[in-house]
Each structure stands twice: as C-alpha cells, then as structure tokens.
Amino acid sequence: MGRQVERVAVIGTGLIGASWASAFLAAGLDVTASDPGDGAAERLRASVAAHWPSLEAIGLRPAADPGRLTFASNAAEAVEHADFVQESGPEDRAIKRDLFAVLDAAAPPHAVIASSSSTIMVSEFQDACAHHPERIVLAHPFNPPHLIPLVEVAGGVRTSAAAIDTAMAFFRTIGKHPIHLKKEVRGHVANRLQAALWREAFHLAEQGVASVADIDAAIAHGPGLRWALLGPFMNLDLSGGSAGIRGLLNSPLGAATRAMWDDLGAPSDDPGLTEAIAAGVADARGGRERAEIVAARDAVLIELLRRKADAAVLP
Ligand SMILES: NC(=O)c1ccc[n+]([C@@H]2O[C@H](COP(=O)([O-])OP(=O)(O)OC[C@H]3O[C@@H](n4cnc5c(N)ncnc54)[C@H](O)[C@@H]3O)[C@@H](O)[C@H]2O)c1
Numbered sequence: 537m538g539r540q541v542e543r544v545a546v547i548g549t550g551l552i553g554a555s556w557a558s559a560f561l562a563a564g565l566d567v568t569a570s571d572p573g574d575g576a577a578e579r580l581r582a583s584v585a586a587h588w589p590s591l592e593a594i595g596l597r598p599a600a601d602p603g604r605l606t607f608a609s610n611a612a613e614a615v616e617h618a619d620f621v622q623e624s625g626p627e628d629r630a631i632k633r634d635l636f637a638v639l640d641a642a643a644p645p646h647a648v649i650a651s652s653s654s655t656i657m658v659s660e661f662q663d664a665c666a667h668h669p670e671r672i673v674l675a676h677p678f679n680p681p682h683l684i685p686l687v688e689v690a691g692g693v694r695t696s697a698a699a700i701d702t703a704m705a706f707f708r709t710i711g712k713h714p715i716h717l718k719k720e721v722r723g724h725v726a727n728r729l730q731a732a733l734w735r736e737a738f739h740l741a742e743q744g745v746a747s748v749a750d751i752d753a754a755i756a757h758g759p760g761l762r763w764a765l766l767g768p769f770m771n772l773d774l775s776g777g778s779a780g781i782r783g784l785l786n787s788p789l790g791a792a793t794r795a796m797w798d799d800l801g802a803p804s805d806d807p808g809l810t811e812a813i814a815a816g817v818a819d820a821r822g823g824r825e826r827a828e829i830v831a832a833r834d835a836v837l838i839e840l841l842r843r844k845a846d847a848a849v850l851p
C-alpha cells in the first residue's frame with residue numbers, strides 16, 4: 537500500500553463502472569476491466585468513447601489514452617497486476633461477498649480494493665476476504681463518476697488506516713474530491729442528505745403546497761445554485777453575516793429554523809403520488825427528450841467544474 541497507482545482494475549462495467557473506467561483512463565492510468573455480461577467489452581468501449589469529449593473538455597492528463605483500456609476474461613485475471621481495484625458490480629450483498637473473495641485472492645497484496653456500493657457497507661462483505669480484509673474500502677462515487685468529483689471513502693470494521701489513506705491520496709491525485717466517513721452508515725453521507733430533501737419534496741407535492749415544476753424550481757433556481765459552490769454549513773455561516781453560523785443559530789431565526797425541522801413531513805406510499813409526480817415531471821419536460829436535458833446539464837456542469845477549479849477561495 538502507498539505505492540503509486542499506475543494500473544487500475546474496474547470490475548463490473550455497467551453505468552458506474554464504465555464511467556469510472558473513463559475517469560481512470562482520462563487520468564492517464566492503465567485500466568483492465570471485466571464484466572460477465574454479454575457484449576460488455578463492446579459496450580464499455582462505446583461508453584468510454586461517448587464520455588471522452590466531456591473528459592477532454594475538463595482536461596486530460598498527458599498520458600490519457602482510451603487505448604490503455606484492456607478487457608480481461610474474468611475478475612481474477614483483471615486484478616492480477618492491479619495497483620488499485622474499483623468494484624462496481626450489482627448492488628447485491630451475496631454477489632459482493634463472492635466477488636470480493638475472488639478479488640482479494642487474486643489482487644496483489646499492495647492493492648487497495650474499493651467498492652462503489654451505494655447501500656451495502658464494507659463490513660457486510662469484508663469478512664468474505666480470507667487474505668487481506670484490511671485493504672477493503674468503500675469508494676462511493678456520484679453518477680456520473682467521470683464528471684462528479686465527490687468520492688465517499690469509508691472503512692469496514694477490519695479496514696486499516698493505511699488503506700483509507702491510500703484511497704484518499706489516490707482519488708486526490710486523479711482530481712477527485714474524496715471525503716472520509718469515520719463511521720459506516722447506510723446510504724453514506726451525500727445520499728442521506730439527498731434523501732432528506734426528497735422526502736420533504738414528495739411531502740410538499742402530496743400536500744399540494746406547490747406544483748412539481750415549482751418544487752423543482754425552488755431548488756434549481758434557488759438554493760441549489762449556492763449548494764453547487766458551498767455546503768449547508770458554510771452557506772449558513774454566510775447567512776449569519778459577520779456573526780456567522782453561531783450568531784445565526786443563537787438568533788430568533790435559528791430558533792425558527794430548528795422549529796421547522798420538527799414540522800417536516802413524510803410522504804405516504806400511495807402509488808398515486810408516484811403517478812402524480814411522474815406526470816408533473818413529464819409536463820415540466822414539455823416534450824424535450826431526456827437525452828437533450830442530460831446533454832445540456834452536462835455542458836453546464838463541465839463549465840461549472842472548470843470555474844470551481846479556478847476559484848481557489850471556495851473550499
Ligand atoms: N447507478 C448509480 O447512480 C450509482 C451511483 C453510485 C454507486 N452505484 C453503485 O455502483 C454499483 C454498480 O451500479 P450500476 O448502476 O453501474 O449497475 P449496473 O447494473 O449498470 O452495472 C452492474 C454491472 O455488473 C455486472 N456484473 C454482474 N455480475 C457481476 C459479477 N459477478 N462480477 C462483476 N460484474 C458483474 C453486470 O453485467 C453489469 O454490467 C452498485 O454497487 C451501485 O450501488 C450506483
């Protein structure tokens with residue numbers, strides 16, 4: 537552990553694995569991938585080609601080359617010479633357990649083995665690793681990992697501090713923004729924060745407080761703009777003016793903010809709510825194809841990522 541990463545293995549090349557492979561190639565690394573799905577190799581090459589223009593726009597490392605991608609016939613072969621392994625197989629505990637046992641047996645001892653898992657915790661499959669369970673970490677990306685910098689890094693009960701340090705350093709080196717979770721928690725940090733917002737958004741829609749389009753606008757044309765630049769605590773610190781977050785929380789507005797937490801609701805599980813939200817989103821899309829919206833979103837996101845990288849005063 538701790539040695540420079542030159543060769544990465546990407547295990548599972550669906551939506552997330554293909555995006556990770558693109559990110560690693562753009563960082564100038566050798567990538568060996570594997571996925572048992574029919575036609576997976578061709579799909580992966582097509583995904584990398586599709587992601588490449590965005591990666592070029594963000595900025596490729598000098599040695600970046602999609603030609604440095606190879607496809608192995610199985611997971612054990614893929615990790616044989618890896619310095620770092622990123623697993624993105626199905627979100628299924630039994631599959632992760634079997635897969636990690638294979639990866640741990642086949643990967644060189646110095647290689648950290650990371651899982652992209654959104655909801656399964658490292659401690660739930662780490663004990664299937666008979667050789668070096670201390671090198672198993674969570675490295676949870678955000679879709680699409682080739683564009684979004686955040687990576688949530690966490691250890692399981694048997695993970696070493698050295699493995700966490702190696703993973704954090706590796707992701708920083710390739711231009712990602714890793715955060716370290718000191719405890720395992722279902723859904724990690726960012727998805728739990730999103731879940732809190734979604735819960736209230738669905739509740740407000742069900743209560744008929746505003747239309748689906750207007751609830752979306754309340755974020756996308758409101759606080760969401762700031763949230764792309766600063767997190768909830770720093771935003772609150774700035775809202776407190778010269779008194780900062782402490783002054784704000786100790787003011788009547790702070791008390792009122794806390795009172796609002798107690799007033800938040802929960803949506804029902806009425807299938808009619810799903811239908812109503814889906815119809816509201818379709819109305820808001822107004823006949824535009826999803827692919828058109830994704831392309832426009834990613835184009836603006838790339839500009840934002842570039843500007844953020846230049847704005848050194850932002851944390
Ligand atoms: N979709 C997201 O937004 C998102 C975001 C962050 C993390 N994740 C996590 O990433 C992982 C992959 O999610 P996804 O959305 O790419 O799923 P996906 O279904 O698109 O891809 C999973 C891939 O795993 C392959 N696979 C099946 N069995 C396998 C095995 N035994 N070994 C290796 N590969 C195998 C499948 O052929 C498929 O290509 C999951 O753990 C998920 O929780 C997903």
